[in-house]
Amino acid sequence: MNAIEERIAEVLSAQFKVERAAIEPDVTFAALRFDSLVLIELGLILDTEFGVEIDDGELTNEMTISDAAELVAAKGASL
Amino acid sequence: MSEAAGAAVVAGLGGRVPPTVLTNRDLVASLDIDEEWIHSRTGIRQRHVIAPGGSTGDLAVEAGRRALASAGAERVDALVLATSTPDRLCPATAPEVADRLGLGAIPAFDVAAVCTGFIYALATAGGLIAAGTAGTVLVIGADTFSTILDPADHRMRAVFGDGAGAVVLRPGRAGEQGALLGIGLGSDGSRSDLLGIPGGGSRQRSAGLPTRAEDVYFTMQGRAVFHEAVLRMAASIRETAERAGWPLEDVDRFVLHQANARILAAVATRLGVPVERFVRHIDRVGNTAAASVPLALADGVAGGRIRPGHRVVLASFGGGLTWGSVALVWPRLDASAPDGPAEHSHL
Numbered sequence: 001m002n003a004i005e006e007r008i009a010e011v012l013s014a015q016f017k018v019e020r021a022a023i024e025p026d027v028t029f030a031a032l033r034f035d036s037l038v039l040i041e042l043g044l045i046l047d048t049e050f051g052v053e054i055d056d057g058e059l060t061n062e063m064t065i066s067d068a069a070e071l072v073a074a075k076g077a078s079l
Numbered sequence: 080m081s082e083a084a085g086a087a088v089v090a091g092l093g094g095r096v097p098p099t100v101l102t103n104r105d106l107v108a109s110l111d112i113d114e115e116w117i118h119s120r121t122g123i124r125q126r127h128v129i130a131p132g133g134s135t136g137d138l139a140v141e142a143g144r145r146a147l148a149s150a151g152a153e154r155v156d157a158l159v160l161a162t163s164t165p166d167r168l169c170p171a172t173a174p175e176v177a178d179r180l181g182l183g184a185i186p187a188f189d190v191a192a193v194c195t196g197f198i199y200a201l202a203t204a205g206g207l208i209a210a211g212t213a214g215t216v217l218v219i220g221a222d223t224f225s226t227i228l229d230p231a232d233h234r235m236r237a238v239f240g241d242g243a244g245a246v247v248l249r250p251g252r253a254g255e256q257g258a259l260l261g262i263g264l265g266s267d268g269s270r271s272d273l274l275g276i277p278g279g280g281s282r283q284r285s286a287g288l289p290t291r292a293e294d295v296y297f298t299m300q301g302r303a304v305f306h307e308a309v310l311r312m313a314a315s316i317r318e319t320a321e322r323a324g325w326p327l328e329d330v331d332r333f334v335l336h337q338a339n340a341r342i343l344a345a346v347a348t349r350l351g352v353p354v355e356r357f358v359r360h361i362d363r364v365g366n367t368a369a370a371s372v373p374l375a376l377a378d379g380v381a382g383g384r385i386r387p388g389h390r391v392v393l394a395s396f397g398g399g400l401t402w403g404s405v406a407l408v409w410p411r412l413d414a415s416a417p418d419g420p421a422e423h424s425h426l
Contacts, residue, residue: 015348037120040305041345048349056306 082254091150094377094417122340126240126365161196194397196369240365244373257410261322
């Protein structure tokens with residue numbers, strides 16, 4: 001995992017009680033079985049964590065942890 | 080603001096929910112969702128709804144009566160009612176509420192800012208006091224969203240409940256407990272489509288179009304509203320606390336619009352403050368729109384969660400879009416629980 005993926009994994013584990021072992025770069029959010037509000041909650045946390053703006057709907061169930069990390073990186077994430 | 084500067088001061092508080100309770104179990108008996116689905120997504124276990132023939136004005140009268148009793152006041156100089164479910168399209172509901180409370184020929188008007196209505200009404204009443212137009216003002220937030228929901232829309236019926244809450248404001252000094260400090264308001268009309276009732280207004284009537292069934296009910300784009308609510312309330316709270324000169328970690332209680340328990344948690348996370356400082360009333364009443372902040376205050380004071388001397392920030396977000404917040408040091412006053420018995424109730 002790269003540094004951004006690691007940070008996302010930390011947030012998922014700490015805030016959303018996902019088992020750390022279940023989080024791999026190629027795992028989709030759908031596979032983590034979140035309800036519809038979690039992606040909004042996650043976006044609101046990641047935008048603070050990385051200092052970027054993530055709009056409602058930019059994170060989708062089909063995305064992998066790696067896709068989310070790429071989205072955050074493309075917005076100029078600061079680590 | 081210097082401590083000697085003039086300010087509007089909270090002098091009384093009251094709340095009222097109608098006696099009829101709809102639990103999650105009651106709802107799911109007729110719907111295709113389960114109880115846990117409702118609770119996990121909203122934090123709501125039950126809501127109160129008015130009986131057939133009841134109205135927003137009925138609840139406003141009872142909440143107003145309780146706030147006046149809490150303030151030890153029989154008269155006020157003005158009444159401001161926040162609602163987006165008035166008893167009728169026009170005239171405003173406030174004059175009739177004032178009359179039913181025996182308040183005489185005082186100025187009385189409605190403020191429409193949907194779920195932010197109570198904060199807008201507080202700011203408006205504070206302005207009446209600051210300008211010398213009124214001494215004491217009764218400020219009521221009251222809504223009956225059960226009357227504007229599609230009966231077939233189970234998710235919306237799960238979210239909203241009916242109620243009313245009120246405060247009495249009097250003129251005083253910024254250094255006093257109860258003084259409204261650092262009020263902040265905002266709006267974004269470019270997102271007016273996110274929540275509201277599309278039909279029934281001048282645009283539909285002037286077009287001469289028949290009213291479509293789906294246009295008479297309240298609609299909401301839940302995900303987008305959730306996102307905006309968290310961003311706007313968190314930013315508004317930061318600004319208001321700063322205007323009051325309070326670091327966020329020194330705020331004892333956050334009393335937010337009770338729209339969704341997960342919105343409260345997300346705002347707490349974003350502000351970096353413990354969610355335990357957020358007063359939570361939504362589990363027992365749902366989202367009561369303009370009533371939700373004063374109802375949460377009344378419940379918090381009656382239950383001892385909010386105590387004299389606490390630094391409190393109130394914040395709300397609603398259709399419009401609108402948002403706002405206000406800071407105050409909680410004053411010493413009595414308030415009964417909003418679900419307690421009514422003395423003169425016709426509800």
